Amino acid sequence: MNQQPLYLDKLTTDLLEPVSLQVKPGEIACLSGPSGSGKSRLLRAIADLDPHEGSVRLGDYTQAKVPAHHWRRMVMLVPAESAWWFDTVGEHMYTPQSATLQELGLEPEVMEWPVDRLSSGEKQRLALVRAVSCEPAALLLDEPTANLDPDTTRLVEHWLTGYIREREIPAFWVAHDSEQIERVGDQHLHIAGGRLEGH
Amino acid sequence: MGVIELSWWQLAMAASLVVLLSLCIYLARLGLAGSLLLAAARTAVQLALVGLVLEALFSVGSLPWVALMGGVMLLLAGREVMARQQRRLRGGWSFGIGTAAMFVSAFSVTVLTLVAVIGPTPWYEPQYAIPLLGMLLGNTMTGVALGLDRLTEGLWAQRQLVENRLMLGEPWSRACGGIRREAMRSGLMPIINSMAAAGIVSLPGMMTGQILSGTAPALAVKYQILIMFAIAAGTGFGAFLAVSIASRRLFDGRERLRLDRLGSGRGR
Numbered sequence: 429m430n431q432q433p434l435y436l437d438k439l440t441t442d443l444l445e446p447v448s449l450q451v452k453p454g455e456i457a458c459l460s461g462p463s464g465s466g467k468s469r470l471l472r473a474i475a476d477l478d479p480h481e482g483s484v485r486l487g488d489y490t491q492a493k494v495p496a497h498h499w500r501r502m503v504m505l506v507p508a509e510s511a512w513w514f515d516t517v518g519e520h521m522y523t524p525q526s527a528t529l530q531e532l533g534l535e536p537e538v539m540e541w542p543v544d545r546l547s548s549g550e551k552q553r554l555a556l557v558r559a560v561s562c563e564p565a566a567l568l569l570d571e572p573t574a575n576l577d578p579d580t581t582r583l584v585e586h587w588l589t590g591y592i593r594e595r596e597i598p599a600f601w602v603a604h605d606s607e608q609i610e611r612v613g614d615q616h617l618h619i620a621g622g623r624l625e626g627h
Numbered sequence: 628m629g630v631i632e633l634s635w636w637q638l639a640m641a642a643s644l645v646v647l648l649s650l651c652i653y654l655a656r657l658g659l660a661g662s663l664l665l666a667a668a669r670t671a672v673q674l675a676l677v678g679l680v681l682e683a684l685f686s687v688g689s690l691p692w693v694a695l696m697g698g699v700m701l702l703l704a705g706r707e708v709m710a711r712q713q714r715r716l717r718g719g720w721s722f723g724i725g726t727a728a729m730f731v732s733a734f735s736v737t738v739l740t741l742v743a744v745i746g747p748t749p750w751y752e753p754q755y756a757i758p759l760l761g762m763l764l765g766n767t768m769t770g771v772a773l774g775l776d777r778l779t780e781g782l783w784a785q786r787q788l789v790e791n792r793l794m795l796g797e798p799w800s801r802a803c804g805g806i807r808r809e810a811m812r813s814g815l816m817p818i819i820n821s822m823a824a825a826g827i828v829s830l831p832g833m834m835t836g837q838i839l840s841g842t843a844p845a846l847a848v849k850y851q852i853l854i855m856f857a858i859a860a861g862t863g864f865g866a867f868l869a870v871s872i873a874s875r876r877l878f879d880g881r882e883r884l885r886l887d888r889l890g891s892g893r894g895r
Contacts, residue, residue, distance in 0.1 A: 501796025
C-alpha cells in the first residue's frame, strides 16, 4: 500500500486554475496562501469531498475508480477543526496508538477521557492520532499545528515529518508560518490569484 | 342505533362560544382574536364542503371516483409535508419523496386493511375507504414530515461531524447513521406515544365518534385498535422510506455530503 506517489492531473476546483503536480513517497508539499484562496478546497478535492474536474491518482489507484470511502481511507484529510462523536476519545481510534500518544506529549489515560473535556490543542493532536490509526497511504494536513503552542508545534512537526518519511507516504501540509514551511517542506506551493505557484 | 340530528342553529350556539372567546381575547389584547375567528370560519366552510363531496361520493360509490378522491388527498398531504420542512430538497424532491413515501405506505396499508381485515363489498366502499385513508394519510403525513425535517436539520447542523467521519473513510450510510436514527425516531414517536396513552389519557377521536353515533363501545374499541395498528404500520414504513430516500439524495455517487441540494432555511 505504501510508497506510492500522489499525482494531480489538471485538478480544478471553483477557486483554482487546473493544478498538475506530483508528490513523491515520503515527501511533504507545503501549501500556503491567503485565507479563502482555496487551500482547503484543494485538499477537499484531493480527498474527493467536493465535486471537481481533473483526476487524482495514488500510485496505480485512480480516485474515480476506487469506491469513495476506500479512497478517503487511503488519502486521508485531517481538517483544522476536528469533530468527535462518541463519549470517550478511545472509541474513535481504529487501532491502539499508545506509542504515538507518548510521542505527541499525551498521556495514555487520554483514551478514557470524555471528549468534551479536550482542549483545542489536545483535539488537534488527537485528530492526527485518529488519522494515523487508519494507517493512511497519503496524508492531507490542513494547518496541523494551528492550535498549538511553540513547543508542542515543534513536537508535532518532528513526529509528523518522521512518520511521513519513515512510512514513505506522500503528504500535503497547509501552513501559514514561513519558518515552519522552511522546516518541514520538501516543496513549497503558494496560491495567489487563483493560481498555484512553485517556490 | 340512532344518532340525534344536529341542526344548523344548534351549531350556531356552539359558534357563539367561539365568538365569546374571541371577544375576551380581543379585550385582553392577546392579538389572536382575528386568527381564531378566521380558523373557526375555515373549519366550518372546509368541513361543509368536504361533507358535500363525501355525500356525492357515497351516492356514486364507483372505483374511479374513490381513486380520484384518494389521489387528491394524497397530493394535498404531499404539499403539506413539503410546507412543514425548514430546509427542502431542491427540484421538487421534498414533495416527491414525501408523496411517494405516503403513497407506498398509507395507500398499501389502507388497501390491505380494507381487503384483508374489514372486507366490505365492494372493497372500495367509500364509507370505509375514505375515512380510513384520511386517518392514515393524516398520521403518515405527520411522521414523514417530522422525519424529513429532523433529517435535513440534523445533517445541516452536524455537517462538520458527518464530513469528518467521511474523511476517516466511513461509508456515507455510517457517517449519517446517528442522524438517520434520530429522524426515524422523531417520525415514530407521536404514534408510539398515542398508542401508549390511548384510553388512559385520552379517548381516541374515532372511537369517540363511533360511540356518539351509537356503535357499541366494544365494537368501537376493536375498530380503534385496528386503526392504531394500521396507523403505526403506515407511519413507520412511510417515515422509514422517506428518511432512507432523502438521506441517499443528500449524498452523491462519490459519497459526498451535498447540502447544496437543500434550499435555504426559512426563519423560524
